[in-house]
Amino acid sequence: MFSNRTRIFIAFIFLLSLGVLVYFRIYELAAVAVMMIILLIWDYFRQGTLVVASKHFHVKDYDKTAASLNEIMKPEWLSKNRRGYYEFIYGGLCLQRQDFEGAEMHYEIAAQYPLRSVNDHVAALVSVANISIRRGNFEKAKAYLQLTEQHKEKITAKMRDVISRLQQELKKEPEKKSQDFKSQETRY
Numbered sequence: 001m002f003s004n005r006t007r008i009f010i011a012f013i014f015l016l017s018l019g020v021l022v023y024f025r026i027y028e029l030a031a032v033a034v035m036m037i038i039l040l041i042w043d044y045f046r047q048g049t050l051v052v053a054s055k056h057f058h059v060k061d062y063d064k065t066a067a068s069l070n071e072i073m074k075p076e077w078l079s080k081n082r083r084g085y086y087e088f089i090y091g092g093l094c095l096q097r098q099d100f101e102g103a104e105m106h107y108e109i110a111a112q113y114p115l116r117s118v119n120d121h122v123a124a125l126v127s128v129a130n131i132s133i134r135r136g137n138f139e140k141a142k143a144y145l146q147l148t149e150q151h152k153e154k155i156t157a158k159m160r161d162v163i164s165r166l167q168q169e170l171k172k173e174p175e176k177k178s179q180d181f182k183s184q185e186t187r188y
Contacts, residue, residue: 003052004044004071011040046079048072050086057089062096065089084113088124095127104131111147118154126159129166138173141166 002010014033021030053068072078075086091106104127111124125144132141148155148163 002040002043003049003068007040007044011037014040045074045077047082048075048078048086050078050082050089053089054085057092062093065093069093081114084110084115087113088115088120091124091127095131100131100135104128104135107131111144118151119156119159122148122151122155122159122163126162126166133166133169133173138170141170145170 014036018030018033018037021027021033049068049071053065056062056064056068069086069090072086075083078086087106087110091103091110094100094103094106107124107127111121111128115121115124125148129141129144129148132138132144145163145167152160
């Protein structure tokens with residue numbers, strides 16, 4: 001929920017209050033200050049800076065999004081729900097930067113974790129399928145599009161339309177290959 005700089009500032013305030021409270025022998029409030037410091041540390045490892053990164057991503061400020069995501073030292077320590085969202089946002093960031101290989105990797109990882117909604121989960125699957133089509137890996141695209149079939153009833157109409165367009169594109173691809181093969185035969 002906080003950036004790392006904000007967390008450090010708040011922890012410092014609680015540390016100062018801890019010192020003052022121990023000096024005046026108010027141990028009950030000192031224990032509360034210790035618990036708040038522990039909560040801030042726990043929040044860093046389990047939640048990270050995803051809320052801040054998400055806000056930057058939604059307003060299309062990709063440099064600040066990348067900076068916020070890079071503040072997370074060990075993404076594997078994030079909670080299960082946050083890890084999927086981390087990978088989803090990072091995949092979108094890579095896609096914006098035209099890093100299709102990185103985007104594909106992050107969307108694949110995001111699809112393995114629970115996301116905010118079924119629509120987000122299907123969006124991760126569709127993104128992997130779309131990138132796979134662009135890179136010429138049609139079998140992988142078919143496999144990921146088949147994974148979307150189990151969620152057909154729970155997704156939005158816009159997402160259904162995207163899936164149907166990708167499926168049509170996959171159907172066209174074998175026709176293109178056979179036409180290319182026939183044109184090569186006539187040349188020889």
